[in-house]
Amino acid sequence: MTVEQNFEALDQFPVGMRVLAVDDDQTCLKILETLLRHCQYHVTTTNQAQKALELLRENKNKFDLVISDVDMPDMDGFKLLELVGLEMDLPVIMLSAHSDPKYVMKGVTHGACDYLLKPVRIEELKNIWQHVVRSRFDKNRGSNNGDKRDGSGNEGVGNSDQNNGRANNRKRKDQYNEDDDEEKDDNDDSSAQKKQRVVWTVELHKKFVAAVNQLGYEKAMPKKILDLMNVEKLTRENVASHLQKFRLYLKRISGVANQQAIMANSDLHFLQMSSSLNGLDGFHHRPVPVGSGQFHGGAPAMRSFPPNGILGRLNTPSGISVRNLSSPPAGMFLQNQTDLGKFHHVSSLPLNHSDGGNILQGLPLPSEFDQLQTNNNNNNIRNMNNNKSIAGSSMAFPSFSTQQNSIIGAPNNNLVVLEGHPQSSPPGFPGHQINKRLEHWSNAVSSSTLPPPPAQNSNSIHHHFDVSPLPHSKPDTLEWNNVSSSYSIPFCDSATTLSPPSLDTTNPRAFCRNTDFDSSTNAQPGGFYDTLQTRQSGNYGPTTDAMLSSNPKEGFVVGQHKLQSGGFMSAEAGSLDDIVNSTMKQEQSQGDLSGGDLGYGGFSSLRTCI
Amino acid sequence: MQRQVALIKQSLFDQGYLDEQFMELEELQDDANPNFVEEVSALYFKDSARLINNIDQALERGTFDFNRLDSYMHQFKGSSTSIGASKVKAECTTFREYCRAGNAEGCLRTFQQLKKEHSTLRKKLEHYFQLARQAGPKETARRPK
Numbered sequence: 001m002t003v004e005q006n007f008e009a010l011d012q013f014p015v016g017m018r019v020l021a022v023d024d025d026q027t028c029l030k031i032l033e034t035l036l037r038h039c040q041y042h043v044t045t046t047n048q049a050q051k052a053l054e055l056l057r058e059n060k061n062k063f064d065l066v067i068s069d070v071d072m073p074d075m076d077g078f079k080l081l082e083l084v085g086l087e088m089d090l091p092v093i094m095l096s097a098h099s100d101p102k103y104v105m106k107g108v109t110h111g112a113c114d115y116l117l118k119p120v121r122i123e124e125l126k127n128i129w130q131h132v133v134r135s136r137f138d139k140n141r142g143s144n145n146g147d148k149r150d151g152s153g154n155e156g157v158g159n160s161d162q163n164n165g166r167a168n169n170r171k172r173k174d175q176y177n178e179d180d181d182e183e184k185d186d187n188d189d190s191s192a193q194k195k196q197r198v199v200w201t202v203e204l205h206k207k208f209v210a211a212v213n214q215l216g217y218e219k220a221m222p223k224k225i226l227d228l229m230n231v232e233k234l235t236r237e238n239v240a241s242h243l244q245k246f247r248l249y250l251k252r253i254s255g256v257a258n259q260q261a262i263m264a265n266s267d268l269h270f271l272q273m274s275s276s277l278n279g280l281d282g283f284h285h286r287p288v289p290v291g292s293g294q295f296h297g298g299a300p301a302m303r304s305f306p307p308n309g310i311l312g313r314l315n316t317p318s319g320i321s322v323r324n325l326s327s328p329p330a331g332m333f334l335q336n337q338t339d340l341g342k343f344h345h346v347s348s349l350p351l352n353h354s355d356g357g358n359i360l361q362g363l364p365l366p367s368e369f370d371q372l373q374t375n376n377n378n379n380n381i382r383n384m385n386n387n388k389s390i391a392g393s394s395m396a397f398p399s400f401s402t403q404q405n406s407i408i409g410a411p412n413n414n415l416v417v418l419e420g421h422p423q424s425s426p427p428g429f430p431g432h433q434i435n436k437r438l439e440h441w442s443n444a445v446s447s448s449t450l451p452p453p454p455a456q457n458s459n460s461i462h463h464h465f466d467v468s469p470l471p472h473s474k475p476d477t478l479e480w481n482n483v484s485s486s487y488s489i490p491f492c493d494s495a496t497t498l499s500p501p502s503l504d505t506t507n508p509r510a511f512c513r514n515t516d517f518d519s520s521t522n523a524q525p526g527g528f529y530d531t532l533q534t535r536q537s538g539n540y541g542p543t544t545d546a547m548l549s550s551n552p553k554e555g556f557v558v559g560q561h562k563l564q565s566g567g568f569m570s571a572e573a574g575s576l577d578d579i580v581n582s583t584m585k586q587e588q589s590q591g592d593l594s595g596g597d598l599g600y601g602g603f604s605s606l607r608t609c610i
Numbered sequence: 611m612q613r614q615v616a617l618i619k620q621s622l623f624d625q626g627y628l629d630e631q632f633m634e635l636e637e638l639q640d641d642a643n644p645n646f647v648e649e650v651s652a653l654y655f656k657d658s659a660r661l662i663n664n665i666d667q668a669l670e671r672g673t674f675d676f677n678r679l680d681s682y683m684h685q686f687k688g689s690s691t692s693i694g695a696s697k698v699k700a701e702c703t704t705f706r707e708y709c710r711a712g713n714a715e716g717c718l719r720t721f722q723q724l725k726k727e728h729s730t731l732r733k734k735l736e737h738y739f740q741l742a743r744q745a746g747p748k749e750t751a752r753r754p755k
Contacts, residue, residue: 027654027689034638034646071684097688119631119692122638 014129015040018062022052022080023069023095028118032067032095035122041129049075053083060088064132067116070096070103078110085111089139091131095120142241198238204231208242611745618738627731631694648739654693655732661686662725669718679717680709697727 019041023029029045036043044063046052049072056063066084070077081092094107097118107115113131116124200208211228212220222240229239622628632647639646665682668675687702701724708716 025685025689025692026657027650028692030650030653031635031638031692034643034650037642038638071681071688097684097691118688119634119694121634 013133016042017129017132018042018044018064019128020052020055020063020066021045021068022049022066022072022077023047024072024074025069028069028095032120035120035125036067038122039126041125048072049077049080052080056084056088056090060090063090065128066090066092067095067128068092070094070098070107078106081107081110081112089135091135093128093131142245198234198242200242204229204234205242207231208239208246212243212246611741615738615741615745618734618741622734622738627695627697627734629694629696631691633694635694648742650693651735651739654689654695655735657689658686658698658728662728665721669721674712674714674717676709676712676717680706683709695728695731698724698731701727 019036021029021032021036021043022045023032024047026047029047033043033045044055046055049068052066052068056066068077068080068084072080077094077096081094084090084092091113092111093114093116094103094112095116095118096103099117104115113135114128198204207229208225211225214228215221215224220243222236222243225243226234226236226239623632635647635650661682665679665686668679668682683702683706687699687706690696690699690702701720705717705720705724708714708720
């Protein structure tokens with residue numbers, strides 16, 4: 001997609017809007033296609049979710065909107081929804097014959113921008129373009145409105161976060177409304193304009209988090225953070241907007257207090273989230289605390305988490321992370337513990353999302369990141385434990401999550417997880433790449449992600465996350481770099497990428513996806529992500545149905561999921577192992593997958609997006 | 611001929627075999643898509659035949675996995691709704707209720723009914739389309755008043 005193309009398309013908008021329609025029912029699909037054509041949209045259809053993901057990954061700029069059925073055999077519609085939101089940040093509309101409010105709610109929490117009931121009427125479809133505009137509009141505002149946001153960010157964060165991020169968007173919008181006039185840039189313009197896009201890499205984010213921690217979460221102000229970070233070319237606005245996102249993220253995960261705890265860990269997670277936040281309404285926080293290296297062993301660790309549900313989602317990662325922590329702080333992530341450090345986030349991760357197959361959104365990786373941050377020692381990391389195992393597990397998570405959907409925003413998680421393993425590729429992990437990615441991520445993210453949802457239950461889930469175990473210890477970011485696929489996923493949502501114009505210009509659509517990771521030198525998280533994704537998908541595929549419905553793992557995730565508020569992390573210890581194992585298997589088959597299921601093969605594809 | 615076609619269509623509506631959704635589909639039919647409705651119907655019947663088969667097999671097994679049956683039926687209902695097959699849809703709903711109640715007997719009975727409705731609709735629609743084709747494309751585009 002070139003900018004020009006985008007422009008053209010936009011010129012006639014909504015005519016020619018490019019829609020991807022996904023529905024396993026041929027009859028419905030055909031009807032939908034015809035209806036959309038009658039609205040003068042440009043339609044691509046597929047009856048398989050996997051294929052849809054592939055198409056999307058192939059070229060992020062190829063589509064403006066995705067419409068997907070909820071019940072599909074190869075992948076749960078909600079999961080697809082999450083993945084799309086995280087990876088591509090495209091608006092997704094859910095379609096279903098279920099009018100049950102629970103489903104609608106699920107759609108909302110997974111980030112759908114609308115939910116339509118079958119049979120769909122053409123009148124309804126005539127208006128769906130608004131979602132595309134809205135999403136672009138929000139993104140624009142987001143990236144340009146650093147200052148103002150900052151000021152009102154707090155309130156915004158406070159208010160909006162409550163509703164699963166939905167409010168966030170609204171809030172943001174409101175804020176934008178008031179202050180951002182100049183921002184008016186439409187997407188098309190933005191590329192032309194001189195918007196400095198900042199890519200919030202893991203490292204950068206780590207610095208950010210470190211600065212925030214140093215100042216104290218409550219007291220953290222963009223200017224001071226900026227000073228502490230001491231990064232060239234970073235403006236106060238960038239920091240402000242990132243801070244806002246971060247706060248939202250924290251709120252989202254923790255759902256309640258404990259933001260501080262989260263802060264420490266949320267690096268990676270946060271980054272992931274933020275990206276998704278932009279597009280989707282909420283972060284998909286799926287805290288998947290990947291961190292605890294002992295993932296494998298993690299199961300036990302997980303147990304420690306109060307199964308209450310919150311943890312459940314977290315999937316073992318949290319459990320794992322906990323393990324590492326010598327003494328997981330009850331309830332709060334170790335805020336400052338170097339190890340756990342940044343887990344706060346983990347705790348609060350709302351597992352609910354897990355649908356998206358997000359693997360580890362909440363991954364404890366963040367904790368690991370922290371460690372990494374502090375140590376940056378490969379050795380340390382290695383020692384850390386089993387971070388690798390975590391990594392392995394992380395992988396597992398992804399799979400896990402996929403199954404369950406509970407894993408919060410898998411994509412993120414995955415990243416997180418991977419990082420953990422910097423050193424060794426996760427057991428059975430086919431993806432060294434993943435490790436690399438993880439590392440990269442961890443480096444970049446420095447743990448943000450996974451704060452296990454603290455709580456909904458007020459369980460101390462949080463603490464576990466602190467497990468900093470992320471083994472990835474970034475030390476090998478290099479590996480990441482190797483991965484070329486641009487992760488671009490949620491990483492820097494606000495991404496104003498400094499990087500090449502390609503990113504920016506490529507398409508207005510690319511709103512901040514910052515996929516530019518690549519450019520930012522960090523390995524492509526994308527790649528990582530992809531792998532994870534793939535894995536997920538992999539898992540997903542085979543297990544999807546089963547998993548969703550009956551896996552024990554799922555149970556944990558799902559169950560937790562229900563918690564909604566955040567119960568992610570409950571990883572079921574037992575299931576973790578399973579998951580890990582399955583993940584491993586998945587990994588093995590990753591090769592296959594990448595073949596094309598997920599289109600993972602697309603590390604590169606991610607890149608293209610940018 | 612055309613009148614005949616229109617009458618047949620009207621009767622399908624009157625008898626409740628089809629509902630407004632079918633009309634919507636017809637509205638979508640145009641020069642670019644002259645046989646849209648017929649194509650969609652064909653697709654529907656093909657798909658639903660497969661589904662019916664699956665359900666049949668599942669029922670024959672006698673294990674009555676209600677969840678599974680429910681999900682089959684959900685799918686069936688979805689496509690029936692999309693095409694406007696209202697009687698079939700109604701049977702689907704009934705079936706699902708029995709599923710939820712765990713009433714195997716009810717399920718079986720309803721399913722028989724459903725199959726009957728389904729094949730009746732199929733025949734009628736086939737007949738209708740045949741006539742419509744004979745009558746000429748313009749005719750088919752007309753909607754019953």
